[in-house]
Amino acid sequence: MINPLRLLLIGALLLSPLAARAETHATCAGFIDSVPTAINTQGTWCLRHDLSTAVTMGSAIEISTNNVTIDCNNFKLGGLAAGVSSMAMGIRTANHQNITVRNCNVRGFNIGINFYGGAGHLVEDNRLDNNLVYGIYVYAGNSLIRRNRVFDTGGSPGEPAPTGIWASANIFDNEISGVFGSAANVYPRGIVHMLTGGGVIQGNHVSGLATSGAGTAQGIAASSSGTRVQGNHISAQAMTNGVGVYAPGGASFCLENTVFNYQTPLQDCGWSVGNLALNSP
Numbered sequence: 001m002i003n004p005l006r007l008l009l010i011g012a013l014l015l016s017p018l019a020a021r022a023e024t025h026a027t028c029a030g031f032i033d034s035v036p037t038a039i040n041t042q043g044t045w046c047l048r049h050d051l052s053t054a055v056t057m058g059s060a061i062e063i064s065t066n067n068v069t070i071d072c073n074n075f076k077l078g079g080l081a082a083g084v085s086s087m088a089m090g091i092r093t094a095n096h097q098n099i100t101v102r103n104c105n106v107r108g109f110n111i112g113i114n115f116y117g118g119a120g121h122l123v124e125d126n127r128l129d130n131n132l133v134y135g136i137y138v139y140a141g142n143s144l145i146r147r148n149r150v151f152d153t154g155g156s157p158g159e160p161a162p163t164g165i166w167a168s169a170n171i172f173d174n175e176i177s178g179v180f181g182s183a184a185n186v187y188p189r190g191i192v193h194m195l196t197g198g199g200v201i202q203g204n205h206v207s208g209l210a211t212s213g214a215g216t217a218q219g220i221a222a223s224s225s226g227t228r229v230q231g232n233h234i235s236a237q238a239m240t241n242g243v244g245v246y247a248p249g250g251a252s253f254c255l256e257n258t259v260f261n262y263q264t265p266l267q268d269c270g271w272s273v274g275n276l277a278l279n280s281p
Contacts, residue, residue: 025046025048025073027044028043028044028045028046028071029041029042029043029044029045030043030045030046031045031046031047031048032045032046032047032051032061032070033048033049033051034051035051035052035053035060035061035077036053036055036058036059036060036061036062037060037061037062038061038062038063038064039061039062039063039064039065039068039070040064040065041065042065042066042067042068043067043068043069044068044069044070044071045068045069045070045071046070046071046072046073047071047072047073047075047077047104048073048075049075050075050076050077050078051075051076051077051078052076052077052078052079052080052081053078053079053081053082053088054079054081054082055079055082055086055088056082056083056085056086056087056088057087057088058088058089059088059089059090059091059092059114060077060079060088060089060090060091060109061077061090061091061092062092062093063091063092063093063096063099064093064096065096066096066097066098066099066118067097067098067099068093068096068098068099068100069099069100069101069102070091070099070100070101070102070104071102071103071104072101072102072103072104072105072126073103074103074104074105075104075105076105076106076107077090077091077104077105077106077107078107078108079107079108079109080107080108080130081108082108082109084132084155084156084157085156085157086108086109086110086132087110088109088110089109089110089111089112089113089114090104090106090107090109090111090112090113090114090128090131091104091106091112091113091114092111092113092114092115092116093114093115093116093118093121094116094117094118095116095117095118096117096118097118097119097120098118098119098120098121099115099118099120099121099122100121100122100123100124101113101122101123101124101126102122102123102124102125102126103125103126104126104127105126105127105128105129106126106127106128106131107128107129107130107131108130108131108132109131109132110131110132110133110134110156111131111132111133111134111135111137112126112128112131112134112135112136112150113126113128113135113136113137113138114134114137114138115137115138115139115140115143116137116139116140117139117140118140118141119140119141119142119143120140120141120142120143121138121140121143121144121169122143122144122145122146123136123138123143123144123145123146123148124144124145124146124147124148125146125147125148126148126149127148127149127151128148128149128150128151128153129150129151129152129153130151130152130153130155131153132153132154132155132156132159132162133153133154133156133159133162133163134153134162134163134164134165134166135148135150135151135153135163135164135165135176136148136150136164136165136166136167137163137165137166137167138166138167138168138169139166139167139168139194140168140169141168143167143168143169143170144169144170144172145165145167145169145170145171145172145174146171146172146173146174147172147173147174148165148174148175149174149175149177150164150165150174150175150176150177151175151176151177151178152177152178152180153176153178153179153180154178154179154180154181154182154186154188154210155180155181155182156181156182157182158182158183159181159182159183160181160183160185160186160187160215161181161186161187161188161189162179162180162181162186162188162189163179163188163189163190163191163192164176164179164189164190164191164206165190165191165192166189166191166192166194167191167192167193167194167195168193168194168195168196168199169195169199170195170199170200170201171191171193171199171200171201171202171204172200172201172202172203172204173202173203173204174191174204174205175204175205176190176191176204176205176206176207177205177206177207177208178207178208178210179208179209179210180209180210181210181212181215183212183213183215184212184213185212185213185214185215186210186211186212186213186215187211187215187216187217187218188209188210188211188215188217188218189209189217189218189221190204190206190207190209190217190218190219190220190234191204191206191219191220191221192218192221192223193220193221193222193223193224193227194223194224195224195227196224197224197226198224198225198226198227198228198251199222199224199226199227199228200227200228200230201220201222201227201228201229201230201232202228202229202230202231202232203230203231203232204220204232204233205232205233205234205235206219206220206232206233206234206235207234207235207236208236208237209236209240209242211240211241211242215241216241216242216243217236217240217241217242217243217262218242218243218246219232219234219242219243219244219245219259219262220232220234220244220245220246220257221243221246222246222247222248222252223248224248224252225248225250225251225252225270226251226252227247227248227252227253228252228253228255229245229247229252229253229254229255229257229269230253230254230255230256230257231255231256231257232245232257232258233257233258233259233260234257234258234259234260234262235259235260235261236260236261236262237261238261238280239261239262239263239279239280240261240262240263241263242262242263242264243262243264243265243266243267244257244259244262244264244265244266244277245257245259245265245266245267245269245275246266246267246268247266247267247268247269247270248268248270249268249269249270250270251270252268252269252270252271253269253270253271253273254266254269254271254272254273254275255271255272255273255274255275256273256274256275257275257276258275258276258277258278259275259276259277259278260277260278260279260280261278261279261280262277265277
């Protein structure tokens with residue numbers, strides 16, 4: 001018979017934050033214990049403590065092969081020490097296939113997560129804050145971005161168009177809050193969707209886009225016909241000069257979105273059903 005006290009101890013360990021962080025360690029191909037580094041072996045690579053770097057160019061983590069998962073186990077990857085003029089990327093890959101980044105806290109880079117080329121990527125359950133131009137940038141086919149929190153994006157000197165998420169991918173259930181710039185005219189963007197031939201932007205919340213000068217804001221901007229923009233909430237504390245949801249006319253679909261405090265709540269939607277727009281009383 002198992003001692004009841006032992007059962008309580010086992011339960012406490014399973015519920016502890018350390019146990020949650022260690023959950024994927026058994027499947028890790030290896031651990032990332034210092035940055036900058038390059039990953040050139042397939043498999044799951046994990047963080048087991050916070051990491052930081054002051055590099056101003058290149059990448060903290062460069063993925064140089066296909067079929068790689070980076071699981072940070074909710075640890076931090078920091079680049080704040082490089083300053084606001086940094087051109088460094090947090091996690092980057094170019095022209096590779098099937099890359100996943102999850103459970104990462106990425107902060108202080110020019111671009112937090114940058115996937116260029118390739119296909120089949122997944123970016124999920126990450127927290128990105130204080131990145132200077134883009135929180136997440138994915139230019140690749142057959143990719144998915146979901147359940148990320150992207151906060152306080154901007155600050156690169158002279159950058160006119162800081163953006164929370166820029167992607168040619170399907171984009172679901174992300175929180176984007178606080179996009180700002182230091183240029184004379186700032187055009188902040190919450191989500192820019194560039195997937196040719198349609199795609200889905202659904203269940204996202206965009207708030208806190210800060211314009212300056214003659215700049216205008218775009219909460220969600222789609223650029224391709226066939227895109228469905230559904231069930232998103234775009235909000236601002238005060239009336240904002242800009243567009244809540246933009247989708248190209250003709251074969252685009254704007255469904256059940258809510259927009260608060262934007263001068264133009266919806267623009268150029270081909271089909272617009274069930275959307276609501278309100279302003280501050």
